[in-house]
Amino acid sequence: MVEVRRRLHQIPELGFAEFKTQRFILDYISRLPQERLEVATWRTGVLVRVRGTQPTRTIGWRTDMDGLPIEEETGYDFQSLHPGNMHACGHDLHMAIALGLLTHFTANPTKDHLLFLFQPAEEGPGGAQPMLESDEFRRWKPDLLFGLHISPDYPVGTIATRPGILFSNTSELFIDLTGTAGHASLPHRSNDMVIAASQLAMQLQTIISRNIDPLDSAILTLGKVTIGTKQNIIPGSARLEGTIRTLSMDSMEKIKDRIRSLVKGIETGFECQAHIDWGANYCQVENEENLTREFMEWAGREGGVQVVECREAMAGEDFGYFLREIPGFMFWLGVDTAYGLHHPKIQPDERAIPVALDLLTSYIEWKAGR
Numbered sequence: 001m002v003e004v005r006r007r008l009h010q011i012p013e014l015g016f017a018e019f020k021t022q023r024f025i026l027d028y029i030s031r032l033p034q035e036r037l038e039v040a041t042w043r044t045g046v047l048v049r050v051r052g053t054q055p056t057r058t059i060g061w062r063t064d065m066d067g068l069p070i071e072e073e074t075g076y077d078f079q080s081l082h083p084g085n086m087h088a089c090g091h092d093l094h095m096a097i098a099l100g101l102l103t104h105f106t107a108n109p110t111k112d113h114l115l116f117l118f119q120p121a122e123e124g125p126g127g128a129q130p131m132l133e134s135d136e137f138r139r140w141k142p143d144l145l146f147g148l149h150i151s152p153d154y155p156v157g158t159i160a161t162r163p164g165i166l167f168s169n170t171s172e173l174f175i176d177l178t179g180t181a182g183h184a185s186l187p188h189r190s191n192d193m194v195i196a197a198s199q200l201a202m203q204l205q206t207i208i209s210r211n212i213d214p215l216d217s218a219i220l221t222l223g224k225v226t227i228g229t230k231q232n233i234i235p236g237s238a239r240l241e242g243t244i245r246t247l248s249m250d251s252m253e254k255i256k257d258r259i260r261s262l263v264k265g266i267e268t269g270f271e272c273q274a275h276i277d278w279g280a281n282y283c284q285v286e287n288e289e290n291l292t293r294e295f296m297e298w299a300g301r302e303g304g305v306q307v308v309e310c311r312e313a314m315a316g317e318d319f320g321y322f323l324r325e326i327p328g329f330m331f332w333l334g335v336d337t338a339y340g341l342h343h344p345k346i347q348p349d350e351r352a353i354p355v356a357l358d359l360l361t362s363y364i365e366w367k368a369g370r
């Protein structure tokens, strides 16, 4: 499965463009014994059902598939073959682990049906919600659903999770400001969006510090601001791009209300036009309490791993949409790397792949019966 991970690492594709990745997965599946397999595609995703021997329910396992628009700097000899794109969030490992589990259970079926979901577009615009609503998913809808995400923060052999919220609510944020461009020497005849955008960027930072309960964590990060073309031209437009993260739905709504008010103030104060686009929104990943506790106790006892009860993460994961309808959980898999998720040099330790396979083979056998 390490080799599978490396092959997938070379073909990172962005959300809903995972064409080669889907082809790779379908080709891999076609080489497995077919007697118990049913395969469907949904957009660039894949659903595989392994028919159980005495089924009473369906146990699901989900992996994401997409890469990120990052120029890779790992120096791997199996580096990305797609310039500008990289698997920098571990989805190559996630897929290899899912294919390893699928391989095992195709040869060693459980009593219950198993459903493997290869879900596109986790990084955006979000594949979980539309996949959940698809006919293909509804036909084989699992009774329980599980998933994992690699974590650079834990050593190999450690997993971390918690009952309740694991990942935050997220909303993307795009604000376009339109004023009037002009000559640098004629500020009175133009309407400078450098000043308007700078004011707005600073004002937005007051929302978390002044409007949100300090005990209710929230984040507003602007990751990209685009203004101007040349030092002696007053730019007539600006674009601010960011993301909002909260641990409660209420705070998300409050932050959005405050952004609307502040943006209206900028429109009035700077006599410009503004447009807000909330982009992709993900709901929180809320692990089902009893299943998660049971898994943590089981994994510590029989899973051959160290189990850490972690805090909530302010990252987002559209797996949360599945968990709104289906009981289950997600956990962090330690991959012990110096560079964080989304970093061009991230090198997850591949020894985490057999750790996950051993742990999950036993756990799924335990849940789905042999």
Ligand SMILES: CC(=O)N[C@@H](CCC[C@H](N)C(=O)O)C(=O)O
Pocket (backbone or CB within 6 Å): 089, 122, 123, 124, 149, 170, 171, 172, 242, 243, 244, 280, 282, 314, 315, 316, 317, 341
């Ligand atoms: C695990 C992880 O890194 N997830 C991404 C999810 C992106 C959410 C959304 N597109 C946004 O940027 O708000 C993350 O950045 O947390």
